[in-house]
Amino acid sequence: MSLEFSADAQKKIAALCERYQVSGSKQPVVLAALHLAQKQFGHLSDDALRLVARTLELPYAQVYGVATFYTMFRREPGGVTTIRMCTNISCMLRGGYEVLAAFETKLGLAKGMSNSQFTLVEEECIAACANAPCALVGTKYLLDITPEQVPGLVEELIRDPHPESEVV
Amino acid sequence: MPTGRDTKIVTARFGNEDAKTLAGYEKTGGYQTLRKALAMRPQDITAEVKASNLRGRGGAGFSTGVKWGFVPAGAAEVHLVCNADESEPGTCKDRELMYWDPHLLIEGMVIAAHALHSRHNFIYIRGEMMREYVVLQKAVDEAYARGYLGKNVLGTGSQIELTVHRGAGAYICGEETALLNSLEGLRGLPRLKPPFPAVKGLFGNPTIVNNVETLMNVPAIIDKGGAWFAELGMGRSGGTRIVCVSGHVEKPGVFELPIGITFTELIDEVCGGVWKGRKVKAVIPGGVSMPPLDPSELDVPIEFDALQTDERIKPVQYLPGKQFDLGGGKPLRTMAGSGGVVVMDDQTDIPKALWRILKFFAHESCGQCTPCREGTGWMEKVSRRIADGNGKPGDLELLGTIAHGIAGNTICALGDAAAWPAMGFLTKYWSEFEAKIRRAA
Ligand SMILES: Cc1cc2nc3c(=O)[nH]c(=O)nc-3n(C[C@H](O)[C@H](O)[C@H](O)COP(=O)(O)O)c2cc1C
Ligand code: SF4
Ligand code: FES
Numbered sequence: 138m139s140l141e142f143s144a145d146a147q148k149k150i151a152a153l154c155e156r157y158q159v160s161g162s163k164q165p166v167v168l169a170a171l172h173l174a175q176k177q178f179g180h181l182s183d184d185a186l187r188l189v190a191r192t193l194e195l196p197y198a199q200v201y202g203v204a205t206f207y208t209m210f211r212r213e214p215g216g217v218t219t220i221r222m223c224t225n226i227s228c229m230l231r232g233g234y235e236v237l238a239a240f241e242t243k244l245g246l247a248k249g250m251s252n253s254q255f256t257l258v259e260e261e262c263i264a265a266c267a268n269a270p271c272a273l274v275g276t277k278y279l280l281d282i283t284p285e286q287v288p289g290l291v292e293e294l295i296r297d298p299h300p301e302s303e304v305v
Numbered sequence: 306m307p308t309g310r311d312t313k314i315v316t317a318r319f320g321n322e323d324a325k326t327l328a329g330y331e332k333t334g335g336y337q338t339l340r341k342a343l344a345m346r347p348q349d350i351t352a353e354v355k356a357s358n359l360r361g362r363g364g365a366g367f368s369t370g371v372k373w374g375f376v377p378a379g380a381a382e383v384h385l386v387c388n389a390d391e392s393e394p395g396t397c398k399d400r401e402l403m404y405w406d407p408h409l410l411i412e413g414m415v416i417a418a419h420a421l422h423s424r425h426n427f428i429y430i431r432g433e434m435m436r437e438y439v440v441l442q443k444a445v446d447e448a449y450a451r452g453y454l455g456k457n458v459l460g461t462g463s464q465i466e467l468t469v470h471r472g473a474g475a476y477i478c479g480e481e482t483a484l485l486n487s488l489e490g491l492r493g494l495p496r497l498k499p500p501f502p503a504v505k506g507l508f509g510n511p512t513i514v515n516n517v518e519t520l521m522n523v524p525a526i527i528d529k530g531g532a533w534f535a536e537l538g539m540g541r542s543g544g545t546r547i548v549c550v551s552g553h554v555e556k557p558g559v560f561e562l563p564i565g566i567t568f569t570e571l572i573d574e575v576c577g578g579v580w581k582g583r584k585v586k587a588v589i590p591g592g593v594s595m596p597p598l599d600p601s602e603l604d605v606p607i608e609f610d611a612l613q614t615d616e617r618i619k620p621v622q623y624l625p626g627k628q629f630d631l632g633g634g635k636p637l638r639t640m641a642g643s644g645g646v647v648v649m650d651d652q653t654d655i656p657k658a659l660w661r662i663l664k665f666f667a668h669e670s671c672g673q674c675t676p677c678r679e680g681t682g683w684m685e686k687v688s689r690r691i692a693d694g695n696g697k698p699g700d701l702e703l704l705g706t707i708a709h710g711i712a713g714n715t716i717c718a719l720g721d722a723a724a725w726p727a728m729g730f731l732t733k734y735w736s737e738f739e740a741k742i743r744r745a746a
Contacts, residue, residue, distance in 0.1 A: 156468050159382065159425045160508045164490035168432075168473050195490075206492040208474035209432045221433065225394040226593055227551035227647055229661050261476065261665055262394035263433060266551035266645065267558045276436040304435040 140188045146173040150192060163193040167203055171210055176302035180211045209301070216255040218298040221273040222248075224259055227266035232284070236270045239284035243291045254295065275299035312537060314545050315521045316561040318406045325440060327447040330408040336453060338524040342416040343461050345527070350420035354523065356531030358543030363388055363479075363516030364592065364643045366542075366609040375503035376421055376511045384512040385423040386488065387414060387520055389430040389437075390472060390479035393592035394665060395645030398547045399517035401559050403430070403437045406521065407444035411467065413523040415453060418465045421513055425466050429484050432473040442469050476669040480717045481514040482506075483671070494671050495717035518547055518644075539565040542609050546644060553580045553650035568603040572648060583650040587734070591642025593662045594722035596621050596729025598639065609641045621725065622732045623709035624702060629728055632713075637725065655734045656741050659727065660685070660692040666723035677720040680711040684727055696742035705731050 142150065150170055157165040170193060174185045181204050190200040204210045222240055224233040240257055241247055248259040265271040268280035277299045279290055323329035330336070342350055355370025376383055387410065391399040403410060410428070418426050430438050445467055448454045456464045470488055472478050478487045482496035485507050506512025522544055526534045535543040546564045548571060551557045555577030562575065568588055572578060579585055587597045590612060598605070598618065605615045612618070620636030621629045631637050649658060667685035672678040687704050690696055704727055712724035731738065 156466070160489065165470075165488060167490035168471060168487070172432075172471065172473065199491075202492055203490065206475060207432065207472070210473055224661075225665060226589075226658060226661050227395055230552045230647070230649060230653065230658070260433075261668065262392055262396070264391045264397040264400040264431075266395050266397045266647070267549055269551055269557070273433055273435075276439060278436070301435060304439055 140178065140184050142173065142188065142192065143177055146177060149173060154193075164195060164199075166193055167195065167200060168207070171200075171204055171207075172305045175210060176305040180214045182212070211256075213251075215251040216253060217300050218254060218274060218294050219256040219258060219301050220244075220294070221258045221260035221263060223261065223263045223265075223269070223271055223273075225262040225266075227262070228270040231269045233270035235284050236272070236282045236287065239287035240272075240291070243288050254298075255291075275301050275303055312545060312563075313561050314525045315402055315406070315409065315518060315547065316559075318409070319401070320405070325405065325407060325444070327408060327444070327451060330406075335408050336412055338528040339412050339415055339453060340459065342419055342527045343459060343463070347420045347422060350416065350527060353531040354420070354526055357522075357526045357534035358531075358538055358541055359519065359522055359526060359534065360542055360609055361516055362518035362522075362547070362644065364393065364594070364640075366641060369515065369519055372503060372515075373417075373421060373513060375501070376513065377504065380422075380511045382425070382508075382510045383421050383423040384507045384510055385414060385418050385421055385426040386481075386484070386507060386512055386514045387426075387428040387517060388479065388481060388484060388514050389428050389434070389517050390476075390484060391434075391517070391643075392431055392476045392479055393594060393643045393645060394662070395549065395551055395589055395647040396592050396643040397549045397551070398559050398644060400434055400437055402517050402521055402547075403434075403441055407441045408448065409521050409524060410441075410517060411444055411448050411453065413520040414467060415448075415458065415465055416523050416527055417513070417515070417520060418467075419463065423513075424464045426468070427488060427507075428467065428469045429478070429488055430469060430471055431478075432471050438469065438471055445469055476665075477671045477717075477719060480719060483717065484514065485512065492671075494673055495719075497716055537563070539563075539606065539608050540610055546607060546641075548607060548644045548646050550576050550646045550648065552648040553583065553653070554578065554648050555580050562607075564608050565606045567606055568598065568646070571607065571646065572603070576648075579648065579650050581650070583652065585648060586651045586653050587649040587655065587658070587730075589645070589647040589649075589726075590639050592645040593647070593665065593726055594718075595642045596637065596639045596725050597733060599733045607641060607646075612639050612641045614638065619732065621728045623705045623712075623728045625735065629709065629712065637728075639729065654692070655730060655737050656688065656696075657692040659730045660688040662726050663688045663723065666719065670719060670723075674715040674720065676711045677715045677723070680707050680720070681723045683707050684711075684723065688727070691738060691741060691745075694741065694745045696738075696745050698742065698746065700742060701731060701735065701738050 478493040618638035708724040
């Protein structure tokens with residue numbers, strides 16, 4: 138199936154292409170276009186990658202290479218809300234793995250897995266180490282989390298989901 | 306602690322919601338320095354920055370003014386890129402800086418762009434920093450609307466554009482040449498140097514890459530003078546320093562402090578001591594890439610040169626009795642790095658801590674160089690079995706030998722960043738690792 142960008146996305150891509158004219162190509166717009174495609178289609182299917190390639194006049198293989206290099210892009214459908222729970226050193230020292238386990242229990246999801254509502258990711262440092270353990274949910278930071286707080290935090294995210302695509 | 310020096314340069318507006326807006330920023334004196342700078346000759350701005358002893362806050366501590374001076378004169382197109390990819394574990398300052406004072410970063414960048422004759426400027430912000438991206442983009446839009454950015458900045462005839470470019474998840478894009486590839490729409494693979502970006506960088510043009518905190522210091526230097534800034538610091542390091550303290554202290558946080566404060570003072574006087582009344586076992590001084598300090602090494606000032614040369618810090622060894630050579634017989638002690646200080650108390654399982662650090666590097670290696678791709682994977686595996694209580698005799702020697710094989714033999718410094726903490730923890734906690742392996746046997 139051939140996909141099309143929404144009018145809004147097309148406008149944004151056109152503006153960026155102009156902004157990057159100094160580069161002599163549309164290639165620098167590829168990350169932004171992939172973010173927009175993921176927002177619109179939920180994940181980056183082969184068709185979505187073809188759309189980006191066609192829009193930016195780039196080889197499909199190159200767009201594929203980029204889409205699979207960066208961890209925020211997903212090739213499969215995922216949840217509305219992505220919880221990125223840090224377990225790196227500062228978070229681990231203050232119980233990050235226990236908090237991750239509490240998320241797994243409450244969501245009924247192993248790390249790396251999704252249902253229609255949530256995707257749970259074990260994340261590397263999210264640059265909020267002074268408030269460890271912490272998690273990132275779109276524009277929201279969950280700070281100084283204890284395992285006991287996890288069920289309440291999840292309930293809150295069900296009411297107010299903070300999808301990552303919100304900022305694209 | 307150095308006294309009478311509570312100067313705040315880059316955190317002065319922390320907590321002030323109003324100052325995030327252009328009007329609020331202007332009310333606190335914002336964009337006045339830009340007017341002054343635009344009336345200065347570009348080379349005079351660079352000279353002032355050189356005199357200030359401002360050193361890069363992204364990790365390496367290179368002189369900012371000297372770096373700016375590397376741009377070839379008369380280049381047709383020059384670019385300034387702000388590295389806002391902050392993802393070195395233990396480091397959480399750039400994110401806060403952008404969130405609380407986005408216009409200070411913009412003002413610093415416009416001044417730097419004027420000094421560098423750069424028309425097309427970029428902020429490469431880490432993809433995960435969505436909240437900060439929103440704040441920054443709004444500030445950039447405001448600055449355009451007010452004429453601080455655009456085709457004719459404040460009527461001077463100079464064109465200075467600023468584009469916020471979002472990443473999409475990859476630690477390696479913090480390395481400046483990987484960042485440039487990512488900005489060009491490619492996979493974030495580091496480039497071979499030379500050529501250095503200052504000569505051939507973004508889109509093949511001379512490019513200066515600077516960290517967020519580095520650029521945010523520029524307005525104060527132009528406002529108050531390079532000499533003032535140099536005077537605030539210590540030795541060859543000007544200004545203040547942000548340290549991000551995490552781990553086992555009572556009051557973790559992000560603090561702007563005088564350069565020269567010691568780790569002991571930082572932990573006891575700024576952070577309320579080690580938590581739960583415990584003692585320190587290890588301190589990572591500047592992000593996890595840097596070899597740790599043991600409790601006998603904490604009276605050293607947090608300053609670039611001191612951490613590299615102070616003889617109270619033991620040289621790193623890759624095997625017992627075998628000193629690691631940085632080149633020309635120079636020992637590796639540690640470095641100030643990114644300012645991320647991670648404190649571990651006396652009950653910390655050091656083998657487990659090292660495993661978690663090595664797991665990170667194994668995950669983030671881009672895979673271009675064999676020593677890094679294979680070596681970080683092996684180190685993760687060996688350190689994991691030690692941490693899990695399944696270590697074998699000879700594992701420590703194996704770990705040290707792999708680390709030694711990576712360090713200095715790769716395209717980018719991620720290889721070193723993985724090898725250094727491995728060698729550093731082995732140097733200082735060998736007997737704890739050994740005891741754990743003995744228990745496993
Ligand atoms: C693996 C790796 C990751 C890095 N990550 C960052 C980063 O997230 N932010 C940063 O400012 N510098 C980072 N650096 C350092 C940059 O390559 C570069 O030296 C720096 O942005 C220059 O700015 P400065 O001179 O103002 O410090 C990293 C370096 C390496 C080798
Ligand atoms: S050292 Fe590692 S991260 Fe750096 S270029 Fe080589 S493989 Fe990639
Ligand atoms: S280590 Fe978890 S946020 Fe930095």
